[in-house]
Amino acid sequence: MRLCIAEPLAARPAVLDEIRRLDPSLTWSVWSGDRWTDEGGATLGPQMLVAWKLPDGWTALPDRTAAVFCFGAGHDQLTDDPRLPRDLPVMRLIDPGQTQQICDYVLAAVFERLLGPIGLSAGKGGGRHWPEAMIPRMARRDLRVTVLGLGATGSVVAGQVAALGFSVRGWSRRMRVVPGCEVLAGETTLFDAAADADVLVNLLPGADELGGVLSAPIFGRLANGSHLVHLGRGLHLVEADLRSALDAGRPAFAWLDVFAREPLPPEHWFWRDPRIHVTPHTAGLPTAEDAARSIVAAAHALRDGTPLPGRIR
Ligand SMILES: NC(=O)c1ccc[n+]([C@@H]2O[C@H](COP(=O)([O-])OP(=O)(O)OC[C@H]3O[C@@H](n4cnc5c(N)ncnc54)[C@H](OP(=O)(O)O)[C@@H]3O)[C@@H](O)[C@H]2O)c1
Incomplete structure (x- = not known):
């Protein structure tokens, strides 16, 4: 051989x-x-x-x-x-090592949504701000995480996030069992799976029928202030819809690791938008x-x- x-x-x-x-x-x-x-x-x-x-x-x-x-x-x-x-x-x-890297990336995004920016460095204009009233912290169980795609990667991600006490809903084509997660299956339940999600994680494959799945209709179902974690395929995202959705706060922030054009051109607006965290297709190597x-x-x-x-x- x-x-x-x-x-x-x-x-x-x-x-x-x-x-x-x-x-x-x-x-x-x-x-x-x-x-x-x-x-x-x-x-x-x-x-x-x-x-x-x-x-x-x-x-x-x-x-x-x-x-x-x-x-x-x-x-x-x-x-x-x-x-x-x-x-x-x-x-x-x-x-499994690559899958764990993806889990770690998602967990970073989930904790970022849970905690918000922890402290402000002087360089970011903070350092002297001491709020009058403390903003109450959200409990893990109150943070709703939806994972689209429960295959080899998504099922592990959903299981690990659920094991940490977050409320996790997963979506796949066929019914799957992922311990600790609510699972919705089939095309007709896709938008329901995203309903009121505080974090939407995309781990769908590059099937033609999933082109543009991350667009206005699904963004409109998310919770206010939600975060998008896009790890699937560039073709899933309708970029113009993301810009409008960010303006509306659903999602309010996006972690983007995959792009329609890779490498992402230097002039692309994603690089400059403070509501977007770009990683160069390196979430899992x-x-x-x-x-x-x-x-x-x-x-x-x-x-x-x-x-x-x-x-x-
Ligand atoms: N950014 C990175 O560094 C990175 C690293 C690893 C993977 N990824 C990406 O993550 C995605 C998922 O990878 P994976 O290994 O978990 O894939 P996978 O094992 O093939 O799982 C795909 C999942 O999507 C579901 N699905 C829904 N609609 C589908 C359709 N029309 N055709 C096929 N599947 C459909 C499948 O449902 P069923 O369960 O019912 O089949 C399954 O749950 C891929 O796009 C991959 O490129 C990215």
Whole structure:
């Protein structure tokens, strides 16, 4: 079994070293933009392509590709590509470390909404302000968090936020059970899931039918002063609707990690709006150890003819 690695994040030395440590018999080629660089000599056996998406300019997959390993959570950029043969098995990355990073990002946003800015630094004009009356603190159970998408990532996020005592509602296509959460399922319940949410977390996948899902109708259902945490796909967000919604205070603040155009152009208004916190698609990054373990497990299953872990088709 040989790996054909066409994703720079998967070809980092830390990942390759870990793959080598886990299985010294695995060999690979790395795509460097215009050619393959081989390690370990050629092989006549089956190959597993490791990619986030197929590189521009490819008209066919490498010879003897027996399966594709999607190096990331969302997979539509790969599975919707007409160059990918329909009958080829596709597996996805299983990376608990990355999922935990997403949880941490969401928790930062949830606590920010719960507590508000804690103190003001002198640089932000504070330092001398001592309010007459203290604003009462909200209890965790009174803060309503809605998580859209209860898949591999969203279900863990919803479970961790609920375990900390917040009121969590989740939404998915089919009914799911997530301990401590109320779950709504199916298209007709989407807006109900967002109703009165203080924090709306988007962890939906890049399906065409979900394009523009974060727009005026859903924003209008949120609680006043709510926060949006957008981690799904750029195509979900209607940017003009977000601007109007921020003006109306529903949501009043947005954490944005994914964008219709990445990198986000320097002139984009998101960078300058104080009601927006931009992160450059870094909420959850693949971790070297978990990524290598997931790739090796996929390659072994393919070699041994056992069930493919993380198979998505
Ligand atoms: N920003 C980051 O750093 C980062 C990191 C990781 C993931 N993500 C993003 O997070 C999103 C979720 O990832 P995931 O791994 O949790 O995905 P997943 O396992 O595929 O889960 C998708 C969830 O969305 C639901 N869903 C609702 N409508 C759907 C539709 N029309 N088609 C397909 N699913 C639909 C699914 O419902 P069912 O449960 O009924 O199938 C499922 O609960 C993706 O967009 C991914 O790119 C971002």
